[in-house]
Amino acid sequence: MHGFMKAARFGLASAGLLLAGLVTAMTLVQPARADEAAPAATLTIHVENVSKGGIVRLGLYDEHGYRTENAKPVASADIPAVEGETVIVLRDVPPGTYAIETYQDVNSNDKMDLTWLGLPLEPYGFSRDARPILSKPGFAKVKFALQAGEQAQTLHLRSGVSILASK
Template sequence: MKRAVLLLALLVSSTASAADLVVDVTNVRSSRGHVRLSVCDEAHFGGEGCAYDGVADAREGVTRVIVHGVPAGRWAVQAFHDENDNEAFDQNFLGLPQEGFGFSNNPPLRGKPHYADSAIDVREPTTEISLRLRNSIFD
């Protein structure tokens, strides 16, 4: 019996800690499509290949997206409003966004955002943040 209790204690203590990251995305301009977001480490922030993703039906105003199982630590969030549901962040021929976009901590934009300006600390069991979508680069 003692051996089983010890084994169970070892298994529980060796599991990786993880949190639910709750993101309230504000300034969503319509209820069309979905709000998609990625939780990224520094190497992937501002691009593709982020470790964790979340999606929710868009709701005009505020859309809540929950990402389960994010390990505690330092992460940055990037989000966009996929109004046409093509699962891609649409840009025009000049590379300007055609859909709402945003980043954790709502950093000022002078080109691509910096990880240091958007990084947040995710802690167990739940971390809640808010980020504001920009519906143009001038927003």
């Protein structure tokens, strides 16, 4: 009898541990509820005035990243240029206030080519089609609100020559 009671107690204890383990495991693998998941946005960017050849390089920046030299963008894309219009889709972007910087790397050398005065030699653009005057436009001129769901932005590339012509 003593051996049986010992075995029964061990069996109950094991069953209890097993049950506790299963409950814990079920809690850990339970899918997140919809109200706990952060909403995401899909941003479609229509880059117009694209010339033939090269790569359209685009960065999506928050305010801090936009103002900081060599900052990592929140999202980026390097897409082969499609003459006329290149469409870039950024998925799973957290909602927020952002700015877009883009340029067409016509010679595919992974950098924006500049004149000796620092003016762009390759086509470039900013969100809200902001025009720079001797430096990139401030965040207030390029910012836009990105909300959960799908949203689109259109911007037009311009060349360094158009900086001088736009005054």
